[in-house]
Amino acid sequence: MIYHNAIFYPDSKEELEALVLPVEHLGKARCAIVPHMALRGCATFYRSVFSSIPDGTRIVALLPLHRPPLSEHGGKILFESRAANECTLLGNVRIGSFGLEDGSAYDKEEYSRELILPFAAAYTPSSTLHAVYTYVKKSKDMKELRHFLSSIDDGNTFFLISSNMTPELPENEMARMMDATIKAIESEDHLLDLYQKGRIGACATAEIECVRSVAKGRWELIGKRDEDKMCGHACFIMR
Secondary structure, three states: OOOOEOOOEOOOHHHHHHHHOOOOOOOOOOEEEEOOOOHHHHHHHHHHHHOOOOOOOEEEEEEEOOOOOOHHHOOOOEEEOOOEEEEEOOEEEEEOOOOOEEOOOHHHHOOHHHHHHHHHHHHOOOOEEEEEEEOOOOHHHHHHHHHHHHHHOOOOEEEEEEOOOOOOOOHHHHHHHHHHHHHHHHOOOOHHHHHHOOOOOOOOHHHHHHHHHHHOOOOEEEEEOOOOOOOOOEEEEEO
């Protein structure tokens, strides 16, 4: 289901095409981190990332929840959109399922999934997209997430993490935390420990560390938004 069109991205095909196209093909990558914000502010990041995903690659999007799971999901940390054929203005996207807890209720709350759909439709029409919502806050949660990621890492899977670099903060504090977060992601620091101490602010901190551990690579910064005033946004890729 589509819930966030005309709010976070255009509901006009011409306007959406102007943000998403033309399709390019760059060198193959393994994983990426993209921000969630109005698409007009981050479309260049999405184009760079999807230009590095060969068509036919399975895409697993890790989408952090911004509030605790529903009461009926108590104790669970992984949820997913239902398998479906999602129709977008730029074509259809096949949504796959791993048999995780039904997270379709979060499709309405979190718009990060929908930012991905037009790029998946245009760049990787033969791929299957898995939209996995995550709520990973503790070390034991990270262990469960790493096990899940390792179990599905078949050599033809691209991990796509949706994460901002900071929460909403006063401009000076945001700039400092954004720089610290970017530096930490580029390093091999224990990110969750830094996050829990309030030194970095990426909302998918634990997911970023888990993917790095499973993929056994380093995150490379490919762009950041210097004009941001309240919340920091940047894009990383792992080749």
